[in-house]
Amino acid sequence: xxxxxxxxxxxxxxxxxxxxxxxxxxxxxxxTREVRANPESTLLLGAAGAFTFVLSALKIPSVTGxxxxxxxxxxxxxxxxxxxxxxxxxITLLFQALLLAHGGLTTLGANVxxxxxxxxxxxxxxxxxxxxxxxxxxxxxxFGAFTADLSTYCVTSVQLALAFPDPGSGVVGALxxxxxIFAVTQIPLAVSEGLLTVLVMxxxxxxxxxxxxxxxxxxxxGAEKEAAVR
Amino acid sequence: MLPIDAAAHGSRxxxxxxxxxxxxxxxxxxxxxxxPPWPGAVLVAAAAVAVLLGPAGVAPRQLWRAWRIPLGxxxxxxxxxxxxxxxxxxxxxxxxxxxxxxxxxxxxxxxASLGVLLFAFTTPMSDLLPRLxxxxxxxxxxxxxxxxxxxxxxxxxxxxxxxxxxAARLGHTSRAAAWRSLAGLAAxxxxxxxxxxxxxxxxxxxxxxxxxxxxxxPSAAVSxxxxxxxxxxxxxxxxxxxxxxxxxx
Numbered sequence: 001x002x003x004x005x006x007x008x009x010x011x012x013x014x015x016x017x018x019x020x021x022x023x024x025x026x027x028x029x030x031x032t033r034e035v036r037a038n039p040e041s042t043l044l045l046g047a048a049g050a051f052t053f054v055l056s057a058l059k060i061p062s063v064t065g066x067x068x069x070x071x072x073x074x075x076x077x078x079x080x081x082x083x084x085x086x087x088x089x090x091i092t093l094l095f096q097a098l099l100l101a102h103g104g105l106t107t108l109g110a111n112v113x114x115x116x117x118x119x120x121x122x123x124x125x126x127x128x129x130x131x132x133x134x135x136x137x138x139x140x141x142x143f144g145a146f147t148a149d150l151s152t153y154c155v156t157s158v159q160l161a162l163a164f165p166d167p168g169s170g171v172v173g174a175l176x177x178x179x180x181i182f183a184v185t186q187i188p189l190a191v192s193e194g195l196l197t198v199l200v201m202x203x204x205x206x207x208x209x210x211x212x213x214x215x216x217x218x219x220x221x222g223a224e225k226e227a228a229v230r
Numbered sequence: 231m232l233p234i235d236a237a238a239h240g241s242r243x244x245x246x247x248x249x250x251x252x253x254x255x256x257x258x259x260x261x262x263x264x265x266p267p268w269p270g271a272v273l274v275a276a277a278a279v280a281v282l283l284g285p286a287g288v289a290p291r292q293l294w295r296a297w298r299i300p301l302g303x304x305x306x307x308x309x310x311x312x313x314x315x316x317x318x319x320x321x322x323x324x325x326x327x328x329x330x331x332x333x334x335x336x337x338x339x340x341x342a343s344l345g346v347l348l349f350a351f352t353t354p355m356s357d358l359l360p361r362l363x364x365x366x367x368x369x370x371x372x373x374x375x376x377x378x379x380x381x382x383x384x385x386x387x388x389x390x391x392x393x394x395x396x397a398a399r400l401g402h403t404s405r406a407a408a409w410r411s412l413a414g415l416a417a418x419x420x421x422x423x424x425x426x427x428x429x430x431x432x433x434x435x436x437x438x439x440x441x442x443x444x445x446x447x448p449s450a451a452v453s454x455x456x457x458x459x460x461x462x463x464x465x466x467x468x469x470x471x472x473x474x475x476x477x478x479x
Contacts, residue, residue, distance in 0.1 A: 004300050006259065009263075013263070028368055040431050042441065046427060054419050088378075095355070101346070101347065101350070164310075166325075169316035173315040173317075176315055200417050
């Protein structure tokens with residue numbers, strides 16, 4: 001879920017933009033270095049960003065019976081690494097705000113922090129830890145995507161709780177309120193996104209070994225020699 | 231092409247400099263967020279609707295179809311403010327000022343959304359993105375955004391057609407089939423995105439591609455009159471809000 005335009009008070013909107021800025025600038029520097037070293041990367045990174053945008057437009061069936069959208073941040077972070085995802089996620093959120101009226105410009109900083117910074121880093125962290133501890137690729141992919149999705153919504157809950165503290169119990173009560181609402185829908189959705197990401201990765205291992213090897217997800221030689229981590 | 235972007239390409243204000251439209255649209259959004267919701271957000275919303283339907287020439291139906299999306303998020307987002315948790319009235323109870331806070335939030339978010347829609351309905355991405363380099367965004371990042379913008383529409387179209395083909399082959403008849411179809415859809419989108427990028431690279435390499443995407447940007451001069459009118463409108467909204475607020479108090 002993106003925080004809608006105008007939802008956050010001005011001070012909160014500015015604070016979250018300031019918190020996101022270092023990660024986005026770091027990602028922009030990494031992307032610029034990559035493109036200067038390999039000019040053809042512009043097109044591949046553009047394709048990766050377009051894939052992220054389209055992934056966030058797919059509807060996944062939810063356990064609660066409704067449909068929702070995957071965040072795509074877990075798969076994106078595993079495939080393209082978190083610094084690049086900070087930039088691609090920011091561009092995707094800008095496109096969604098201007099082309100689909102999802103999210104907003106004053107809330108872009110807050111949405112970038114949850115969806116393009118915390119989600120990818122948390123998901124990638126879990127993925128790396130599991131791979132280093134010897135877990136199979138698909139197990140690491142599932143928990144990476146699950147964590148990325150859930151951490152995104154946890155951060156969104158914190159952002160909303162800080163902006164709208166409960167009149168009786170303050171920020172803690174508001175966090176329980178927003179977190180409780182999200183938990184009903186988002187835990188099943190995080191499981192759904194984890195399962196979907198595993199299915200997508202299985203298909204990619206079968207059909208796109210070349211791209212996955214180039215991205216560092218697989219080692220040279222095929223799926224049976226998956227990269228532990230770089 | 232997505233409806234908002236299609237409308238922006240055919241907008242009456244297409245030829246105007248994006249900076250002018252950003253000053254107006256985002257200025258209205260900032261006013262909606264910064265001014266008191268009553269009467270500030272109401273005045274901002276009225277001004278934004280008047281500009282959108284009047285000088286900007288956006289069709290009312292198009293505006294409603296785009297606005298109802300953020301409006302839906304605003305309504306769902308306002309509902310939690312109606313309740314208090316862990317207070318003296320029980321674990322969950324109606325918040326004393328909940329309806330007031332919810333209405334204020336609704337006014338603020340709906341007015342702010344209209345400001346962004348004013349910018350989005352009049353400024354195509356293809357006019358905005360190349361100019362971001364002048365705002366300090368590194369060239370390679372803008373190039374990646376341009377490629378994303380061009381490939382995203384092709385991918386969305388491909389995804390739509392693949393979904394239709396899956397439905398025609400009974401790909402959504404059971405939960406298991408729906409999951410298989412969805413995974414296949416995402417994986418095909420990945421493969422097609424990279425295939426498109428490879429083909430784009432091959433085509434550009436044949437035309438002397440050196441890592442920089444050079445695109446023609448329609449020239450547009452910044453209109454001082456437009457900016458002055460924008461400043462006047464925003465200042466008028468701020469002044470009217472403060473006057474009305476004091477007279478009500």
